[in-house]
Amino acid sequence: METWDAIVIGGGAAGLSAAQMLGRSRRRTLVIDAGSPRNRFAAHMHGVLGQDGTAPLDLVARGRAELEAYGVAWREASVLRVDAHAAGVAVTFDDGSVENARALVVATGLTDELPDVPGLAERWGTSVLHCPYCHGWEVRGRRLGVLMVSPHQVHQAQLVRQWSDDVVVFAAIPLDPAFEHRLRARGVEIVTDAVTALVGDGTALTGVALESGAVHPVDALFTMGAARPHDAFLAHLDLDRTETPVGSFLSVDATGRTSSPRIWAAGNVVNPMANVPLSMGAGALVGGAVNGALVEEDFDNAPAVYWEGRYADRLWSGTPNRTLVDVVEGLEPGRALDLGCGEGADTIWLAERGWDATGIDISASAIARARAATTRARFEVADLGSHRPAGDYDLVTASFFQSPVALDRARILRDAVARIAPGGRLLLISHAAPPPWSTHAHAHGGTFLSPGDELAALALDPSEWTTELAEVRHRPVTAPDGTPSTLDDTVVMVRRTPRP
Known part of the structure; x- marks a missing residue:
């Protein structure tokens, strides 16, 4: 199953900027967009340095074109839900399909639930406005109105006065006397008659119809709606939220991260202003923060760092693998190499049975414990991803040589095969299936190998190699709850043809 480094939900200004940073950071990034940005009602955007007067949808189109240069993928779709787990997120779409990622950026914006006034919604973004900084210059000096439907519009009403000397406030709610005094002191007219409709020609506004029957002339009207962030697909995750005067929004830290370690959010979905x-x-x-978090995780998951962390405390019992014991016990001792030996139980067992045994592992802590346990075997700290064992061996073993972090297993095993002397053997023991008590199919690095899988990966020359074992064995164990259980092991042993 393909896993993206990051999925960005929302293809507006915030989402595109996050995706651009991620794409430029060489992150495999997918942008999901339903095609409904908040500012799609406006013909032009302002206060955007270098892009003043550009149509919002033109900015989106340019952004999408720029993202292509960085390999960012795009999908037009609606998201049904997001599920988070320790390693990432799963994004489910309304058609039932699923995309997986290590990190998620939510940039889905919000919907403005507008006052229920006839003629208002169809003029939203043209002659009915919400932000003086975005639209004030274009209506400067004209007859401006403010429809106050909430006490939280105090700042908006005062701001509008900066762009015109001819301002009227239509008070759909009672005004605080002190605030009313401030407005009148600056020459702002106050109308308490109820607003019944907006009138004008098409999207142009000429006046506000009042309950008295009068029409108050205005050229543009500022107001605000209730902000409804588009985050319902996250509701079941119960993320922390911040309650504000204009609505409830996801809580984020200084980097845009939510209370889920795999989910960030940016733009109007968290900040309506x-x-x-x-x-x-x-x-x-947020794009930079996500990349930074993934960089840290990449270093954490580097094999040397990951396995050293796993062996910070003693991990296993020191008992050799039962399947290895059963298979090797009857073989004539010689030189043996144990790949990924961990704390050395198998290597030590081989040495005690007369083998000239060497164990190699990437964890210095594991090797230190192995060396402390015996002087009969040799142990070496090495990253088999870059280290090639020297010498010839009569037996090379690799028991559960699988990893949830980067491991070029096939290449390492092929290198080991080249070190096997004529008549020598390679013994592989791997997980054939998850434990019966496990509900996570990705346990043990997500790889469950059949005997056929192992042989196919080795791709040995049949004229030079003989398969002596290729089977699945059942190993008795004790389950975490103390009950008897079994594990399935894939066992493959091949032998190089002896010299005549």
């Missing part, structure tokens, strides 16, 4: 430049900046910040 963010205009295009602020959304772009937040998206860029």
Whole structure:
């Protein structure tokens, strides 16, 4: 199953900026977009340095074209739900398909639930406006109105006065006397008659119809709606939220990270006041933060770091693998090499049975414990991804040589095969299936190998090699709850043809 480094849900200013940072960081990134940005109702955007007057959808188109140069993929779709787990997220679409990623950026914006006034919704973004910084210059000096439907519009009402001397506030709610005094002191007219409709020609606004029957002339009207962030697909995750005067929003830290370690958010979905430049900046910040988190994880998951962490405390009992014991016990001792020996139980058992045994592992802590346990065997700290064992061996073993982090297993085993002397053997023991008590099919690195899989990966010359064992064996164990159980092991042993 393909796993992206990051999935970005939302293809507006915030999402595109995050995706651009991720693409430029060589992250495999997928952008999901339903094609409904918040500012699609506006013909132009302003206050965007270098892009002043550009149509919002043109900015999106340019952004998408730029992302192609960085290999960012795009999918037009709607997201049904997101499920988070320790290693990443699963994004389920409304058609039932699923995409997986190590990290998620939510940049889905919000919907403005507008006041229920006839003629208002169809003029939203043209002559009915919400942000003086975005649209004030274009209506400067004209007859401006403010439809106050919430006490939280105090700042908006005062701001509009900066762009015109002719401002009227239509008070759909009672005004605080002190605030009313401030407005009148600056020459702002206050109308308490109820607003019944907006009138005008097409999207142009000429006046506000009042309950009294009068029409108050205005050229543009500022107001605000209830902000409804598009985050319902996350509701079941019960992420931390922040309650604000205009709505409930996902809580994020300084890098845009939510209370889920795999999910970030940027733009209007967390900040309803963010205009295009602020959304772009937040998206860029989040894109960099996600890459930084993945960089740390990549280093954490480097084989040497990962396995040293696993062996920080003693991991296994020191008992040799039962299947190895059963298979090797009847063989004539010679030189043996144990790949990924861990704390050395198998290597020590081989040495005690007369083998000239060497164990190799990437963890210095594991090898230190192995060396402390015996003087009969040799142990070496080495990364088999770059280290090639020297010498010839009569037996090379690799028991559960599987890893949840990067491991070029096939190449390592082929290198080991080249070190086997004529008449020598390679013994592989691997997980054939997850433990019966496990609900995670990705346990043990997500690889369950059949005998055929092992032989196919080795691709040995049949004229030079003979298969002596290729089977699945059942090994009795004790389950975590103390009950008897079994594990399935794939066992493959091949022998190089002896010299005549």
